Amino acid sequence: MRHRKYxxxxxxxxxxxxxxxxxxSFSVFLRGVCRxxxxxxxxxxxxxxxxxHRTSSAVGNFADVxxxxxxxxxxxxxSRSQIRFTSSLVRENAELRKLxxxxxxxxxxxxPCEVVARDDGCGWWQTIRLNRGRSSGIAENMAVITxxxxxxxxxxxxxxxCDVLLLSDRSFKVSVRFEQEGSFxxxxxxxxxxxxxxxxxxxxAAGAPQVDYLRNDLQIRQGETVVTSGLGGVFPGGLVVxxxxxxxxxxxxxxxxxxxxxxxxxxxxxxxxxxxxGRR
Amino acid sequence: MTAAMGVFLLLMAALLQSVVPTAxxxxxxxxxxxxxxxxYYALTHRRGAFLTVAVLAGVIQDSLSLMTVGFSSLCFVAFxxxxxxxxxxxxxxxxxxxxxxxxxxxxxxxxxxxALLRTSTEMVGVPFWWLGLKVGGNALLxxxxxxxxxxxxxxxERHTGVxxxxxxxxxx
Numbered sequence: 001m002r003h004r005k006y007x008x009x010x011x012x013x014x015x016x017x018x019x020x021x022x023x024x025s026f027s028v029f030l031r032g033v034c035r036x037x038x039x040x041x042x043x044x045x046x047x048x049x050x051x052x053h054r055t056s057s058a059v060g061n062f063a064d065v066x067x068x069x070x071x072x073x074x075x076x077x078x079s080r081s082q083i084r085f086t087s088s089l090v091r092e093n094a095e096l097r098k099l100x101x102x103x104x105x106x107x108x109x110x111x112p113c114e115v116v117a118r119d120d121g122c123g124w125w126q127t128i129r130l131n132r133g134r135s136s137g138i139a140e141n142m143a144v145i146t147x148x149x150x151x152x153x154x155x156x157x158x159x160x161x162c163d164v165l166l167l168s169d170r171s172f173k174v175s176v177r178f179e180q181e182g183s184f185x186x187x188x189x190x191x192x193x194x195x196x197x198x199x200x201x202x203x204x205a206a207g208a209p210q211v212d213y214l215r216n217d218l219q220i221r222q223g224e225t226v227v228t229s230g231l232g233g234v235f236p237g238g239l240v241v242x243x244x245x246x247x248x249x250x251x252x253x254x255x256x257x258x259x260x261x262x263x264x265x266x267x268x269x270x271x272x273x274x275x276x277x278g279r280r
Numbered sequence: 281m282t283a284a285m286g287v288f289l290l291l292m293a294a295l296l297q298s299v300v301p302t303a304x305x306x307x308x309x310x311x312x313x314x315x316x317x318x319x320y321y322a323l324t325h326r327r328g329a330f331l332t333v334a335v336l337a338g339v340i341q342d343s344l345s346l347m348t349v350g351f352s353s354l355c356f357v358a359f360x361x362x363x364x365x366x367x368x369x370x371x372x373x374x375x376x377x378x379x380x381x382x383x384x385x386x387x388x389x390x391x392x393x394x395a396l397l398r399t400s401t402e403m404v405g406v407p408f409w410w411l412g413l414k415v416g417g418n419a420l421l422x423x424x425x426x427x428x429x430x431x432x433x434x435x436x437e438r439h440t441g442v443x444x445x446x447x448x449x450x451x452x
Contacts (some may be wrong), residue, residue, distance in 0.1 A: 072394070120344060122344070122345040122352075122393070123344060124397070125345065156346065163346065191410070
């Protein structure tokens with residue numbers, strides 16, 4: 001038993017002497033193999049230790065982390081709010097520029113107004129209320145427009161407000177001209193349509209305005225621009241009303257009817273111009 | 281105090297009626313808050329107070345719209361008086377009664393206004409289906425609005441100590 005112990009020590013010593021005295025090239029090779037074999041596990045171990053360290057630090061600073069998170073949340077909310085506000089300002093600015101450009105280029109004398117209310121209190125008519133009235137020179141039966149086209153006409157005016165009957169109302173009528181074809185007609189509002197998309201908004205479901213009783217031989221095409229004729233004294237001529245959506249024959253075959261797509265998005269009116277006194 | 285309460289209720293009703301959005305499938309019917317106030321007065325107040333409120337409510341409603349001033353007053357007074365005369369035999373203790381009266385009165389008011397509009401030629405004729413929708417829509421909204429106004433107005437009057445013909449019923 002004792003001899004065996006000596007034998008182990010002698011073998012070990014010999015092995016160490018051999019290893020220590022290995023040739024240089026073999027020593028380098030052996031070191032490389034060992035280093036690379038260990039390196040893989042070293043990396044994994046290091047990552048694990050770092051993770052543990054970070055976790056323990058985070059647990060240690062949990063209160064600070066929560067505070068930081070709350071602060072960042074608040075900052076994010078403020079930034080989002082600022083972005084929204086800026087976006088609305090940019091949009092309003094663009095709308096106002098458009099309106100101003102149109103005012104200057106159209107040649108009409110106009111009063112810029114803001115829409116303060118939609119529809120009448122009973123729902124019999126399709127109207128909007130504007131924030132300008134008699135004190136700004138507005139009177140009954142004045143055309144109301146946007147850069148896109150005709151909106152309607154003023155019907156009731158008080159000192160500081162006026163009501164506008166919209167193009168989409170059934171009782172609205174305007175003398176129009178088909179721009180390319182040149183023929184005239186009376187356009188009336190289409191009222192409320194129950195087809196299509198409906199929202200809780202009066203004006204979203206407006207039916208298409210129509211021009212009725214047109215002669216069969218007129219060459220009116222889909223997409224043709226419809227403008228005010230200037231006849232009748234209320235609307236100046238040349239205001240864009242919309243484009244022809246559909247031309248169809250009367251049931252009797254004696255006349256034709258034309259449906260018009262309004263040039264204005266009547267559901268989203270925000271700022272409009274009241275035309276007074278014709279062109280400059 | 282009673283007059284001030286009446287004015288306050290009418291103003292609140294007018295404000296609500298003008299701002300509450302409407303829908304195409306209800307033929308643009310508005311919740312008839314003003315009519316509901318008239319109904320409340322017809323059921324709970326003396327004839328003089330009811331008539332004053334009915335006329336004022338009508339004038340306010342017509343001023344908010346393009347209606348000839350007085351049309352709504354006429355309807356409110358006519359249908360409100362019928363309720364006032366018959367309130368002795370009505371089960372006023374029931375919210376259901378108030379809802380039913382609200383629906384009927386709202387529907388009749390629309391029919392009355394339509395008839396008046398047609399005779400005054402201020403309005404291009406609307407399709408029959410649209411009128412039907414409007415009557416139905418108003419009846420529905422009237423049935424919802426009348427009990428709500430009844431409860432709120434009654435509660436308000438009780439809390440402010442306004443006295444009238446009979447106390448509004450305490451609902452259980």
